[in-house]
Amino acid sequence: xxxxxxxxxxxxxxxxxxxxxxxxxxxxxxxxxxxxxxxxxxxxxxxxxxxxxxxxxxxxxxxxxxxxxxxxxxxxxxxxxxxxxxxxxxxxxxxxxxxxxxxxxxxxxxxxxxxxxxxxxxxxxxxxxxxxxxxxxxxxxxxxxxxxxxxxxxxxxxxxxxxxxxxxxxxxxxxxxxxxxxxxxxxxxxxxxxxxxxxxxxxxxxxxxxxxxxxxxxxxxxxxxxxxxxxxxxxxxxxxxxxxxxxxxxxx
Amino acid sequence: xxxxxxxxxxxxxxxxxxxxxxxxxxxxxxxxxxxxxxxxxxxxxxxxxxxxxxxxxxxxxxxxxxxxxxxxxxxxxxxxxxxxxxxxxxxxxxxxxxxxxxxxxxxxxxxxxxxxxxxxxxxxxxxxxxxxxxxxxxxxxxxxxxxxxxxxxxxxxxxxxxxxxxxxxxxxxxxxxxxxxxxxxxxxxxxxxxxxxxxxxxxxxxxxxxxxxxxxxxxxxxxxxxxxxxxxxxxxxxxxxxxxxxxxxxxxxxxx
Numbered sequence: 001x002x003x004x005x006x007x008x009x010x011x012x013x014x015x016x017x018x019x020x021x022x023x024x025x026x027x028x029x030x031x032x033x034x035x036x037x038x039x040x041x042x043x044x045x046x047x048x049x050x051x052x053x054x055x056x057x058x059x060x061x062x063x064x065x066x067x068x069x070x071x072x073x074x075x076x077x078x079x080x081x082x083x084x085x086x087x088x089x090x091x092x093x094x095x096x097x098x099x100x101x102x103x104x105x106x107x108x109x110x111x112x113x114x115x116x117x118x119x120x121x122x123x124x125x126x127x128x129x130x131x132x133x134x135x136x137x138x139x140x141x142x143x144x145x146x147x148x149x150x151x152x153x154x155x156x157x158x159x160x161x162x163x164x165x166x167x168x169x170x171x172x173x174x175x176x177x178x179x180x181x182x183x184x185x186x187x188x189x190x191x192x193x194x195x196x197x198x199x200x201x202x203x204x205x206x207x208x209x210x211x212x213x214x215x216x217x218x219x220x221x222x223x224x225x226x227x228x229x230x231x232x233x234x235x236x237x238x239x240x241x242x243x244x245x246x247x248x249x250x251x252x
Numbered sequence: 253x254x255x256x257x258x259x260x261x262x263x264x265x266x267x268x269x270x271x272x273x274x275x276x277x278x279x280x281x282x283x284x285x286x287x288x289x290x291x292x293x294x295x296x297x298x299x300x301x302x303x304x305x306x307x308x309x310x311x312x313x314x315x316x317x318x319x320x321x322x323x324x325x326x327x328x329x330x331x332x333x334x335x336x337x338x339x340x341x342x343x344x345x346x347x348x349x350x351x352x353x354x355x356x357x358x359x360x361x362x363x364x365x366x367x368x369x370x371x372x373x374x375x376x377x378x379x380x381x382x383x384x385x386x387x388x389x390x391x392x393x394x395x396x397x398x399x400x401x402x403x404x405x406x407x408x409x410x411x412x413x414x415x416x417x418x419x420x421x422x423x424x425x426x427x428x429x430x431x432x433x434x435x436x437x438x439x440x441x442x443x444x445x446x447x448x449x450x451x452x453x454x455x456x457x458x459x460x461x462x463x464x465x466x467x468x469x470x471x472x473x474x475x476x477x478x479x480x481x482x483x484x485x486x487x488x489x490x491x492x493x494x495x496x497x498x499x500x501x502x503x504x505x506x507x508x
Binding site for chain 1: 270276277280286288289290291292293295296298303304309310311313317318323376377379380381382383384385420465466467468496499501502503507508
């Protein structure tokens with residue numbers, strides 16, 4: 001049986017078991033889904049590249065016209081094909097939802113959220129220091145997620161992803177008959193469509209930052225940890241996980 | 253060295269992305285993939301039907317919500333000479349045929365449809381393209397009209413045959429659509445002859461268009477000439493149950 005204990009790694013470092021199997025598998029399925037959903041979503045958007053607020057479309061005065069910059073973006077499929085775009089979008093939306101439900105169920109059951117993602121009092125206290133370390137592009141390899149990671153992941157998991165799913169559902173005429181309160185929550189179907197688009201933009205921004213940080217904060221270590229679960233940290237296992245205390249000069 | 257490496261990673265990511273998208277196009281053409289993707293449609297329909305009471309109504313709006321101009325889409329002026337003759341005469345000679353798997357096939361004039369059990373509803377029309385428009389529809393409830401023809405036991409779907417070459421392009425076949433009996437008997441499913449208290453304009457489907465309020469716009473067939481009750485639409489035209497379903501692969505179930 002494979003151990004989840006700490007193992008000494010070269011250079012006096014330690015290999016820790018950081019990501020559980022279910023977290024790793026759901027992470028990569030989710031990554032595939034988001035990739036397909038964004039590209040097929042762009043194809044769907046091309047069918048009517050204008051966004052509105054409220055229940056319906058004021059064709060003469062959309063809130064945002066996106067046709068110009070849509071031309072420069074890749075879509076799935078690459079040619080303009082609303083039907084196939086929708087086929088892809090809804091299939092992978094279902095995979096995303098089922099995968100996400102498995103992840104949420106696991107995270108609650110095994111206390112992944114409470115243990116790994118909710119910052120401790122000490123972690124909250126270190127937030128300014130961690131932000132400064134980030135600004136310097138200095139990313140110490142630690143056993144736990146730092147507080148900025150924790151808050152970002154919580155916002156994505158419990159904010160952005162539920163919002164993108166709900167706003168997508170609110171565009172369905174049958175779902176609107178089932179749950180008109182969701183429609184009201186967004187302020188109408190066209191508002192839901194615009195929110196869905198803005199969520200997608202936010203997800204793309206997150207992916208950009210996420211992948212950048214994965215690359216600059218130790219690409220191999222990060223990728224290996226999301227495949228095998230094992231992550232090499234610099235600290236001794238019993239050292240405090242808080243960021244080092246700043247001197248007054250650094251704090252200014 | 254570190255910077256070069258970052259650059260390489262960035263290019264590798266961009267390259268892999270482009271490759272993946274290109275690969276998806278050839279993957280998309282495989283029939284197995286297409287059929288696999290259609291599982292999403294089956295799942296959406298099963299789950300929505302599971303949670304949706306058969307009688308659940310689509311949202312109805314107030315008269316202040318009505319769009320100043322209800323957008324016309326698809327065909328706006330059918331080319332068919334027979335249709336144009338009917339239109340020129342105010343559809344006085346038009347007859348709606350109701351037939352297929354029914355005990356008593358019969359015909360209805362526009363006057364008779366106007367005299368039938370009617371419903372008025374202000375609803376939101378959602379186009380598959382993404383836009384929405386709110387309009388006030390008055391029409392005959394489809395359920396009682398179908399009951400008058402007495403469906404045979406094996407009837408499962410209603411097929412609506414229309415007078416328009418799709419998008420008024422003579423090279424294209426005539427439009428048609430189909431719905432199942434759950435939607436056919438839904439309270440808001442009507443054969444609309446009025447839009448915003450005026451006779452239905454030609455661009456919106458005169459003399460009658462179907463309203464199936466819990467589905468997308470392409471199900472709302474315009475210029476209806478004939479309704480046929482069938483057991484299966486597998487042998488009708490392209491076999492997918494509707495013009496766009498045959499032509500492009502739009503989902504037959506357009507609840508999402």
